[in-house]
Amino acid sequence: MSQALNKLNSKLEQLGTQAYQFDNAKWFDKNRYIQNQPSLFDSHLFHTKSLLLSDYVEEIKLTLKNLPPEQNRHAYQFAVEQVGEQMQAVIKVLKSTPVWAKENKLSQPKKAKVYKKAIQRIMQSSHELYQELSQNHEFERRLQEMIDLRRAQLDGANAEQNAKLNAEILALHTRLGRCRKAISATEEKIQQLEKQGNR
CATH class of the missing domain: 1.10.287 (Helix Hairpins)
Known part of the structure; x- marks a missing residue:
């Protein structure tokens, strides 16, 4: 179980690096529609309100760090599923850019499968x-x-x-x-x- 969490944390670190590169490239600066939005994602998915992907990755890290105790299995299950949904949402934004396309042309499907499997392993073992x-x-x-x-x-x-x-x-x-x-x-x-x- 610890190994599955470690893999998830590792994937999150990679996602953080890509989000940082994304923010530095200022992909949204010329997009007036996005510039007028208070947040990149729906409020049900993230509490963060920002136009920087890195801020959202930080929220995911915080969620993963403060998972509820496993004996409270409904809250624990919800939190792990939330982490999965949040990571997919960030990846979806990254995939729309040339940076992601270039760096992940070959490895992206494999990476998505790895973190999904890690989440499934955690859920399965405790559930x-x-x-x-x-x-x-x-x-x-x-x-x-x-x-x-x-x-x-x-x-x-x-x-x-x-x-x-x-x-x-x-x-x-x-x-x-x-x-x-x-x-x-x-x-x-x-x-x-x-x-x-x-x-």
Whole structure:
């Protein structure tokens, strides 16, 4: 996971260099329409209001640096997807210029795929683990309900029914124990991912 974030940061550094070159070339200076705009992008995509691409790359870097904790998976997923959309928006502007066309004639499609894959890897690793954890907690809840139900049925049961219910309770407890072990193992994996992400 840390490796995927590092690759994303690396691609962002390259994007920053290209944005700086773009700004220095002053591509928008002769474009009256753009000069009259308060911002290059829609407000839902960037908070930044600027006519310099470098400012937008800085916002992406800040977003990536301050990703929400992975346990808050909806906020984390939204933030990573936002980074992907923002990078694509900046690349779209760069692609319209001769600088991008010359420097990225051969490598651009590959670069786009690399950072997309990096985002997918981060999303997949955390999303799958939290999904697994959620499923295991649901199994745990159901097993506990089944145990409670059979315990309630013990009241007023005859000797034969009592023996049958106790055998079922014992079997359910065994399954519950395995389920709780799986929950602990998944939680441990999530902690390891978080440690890697914080390095």
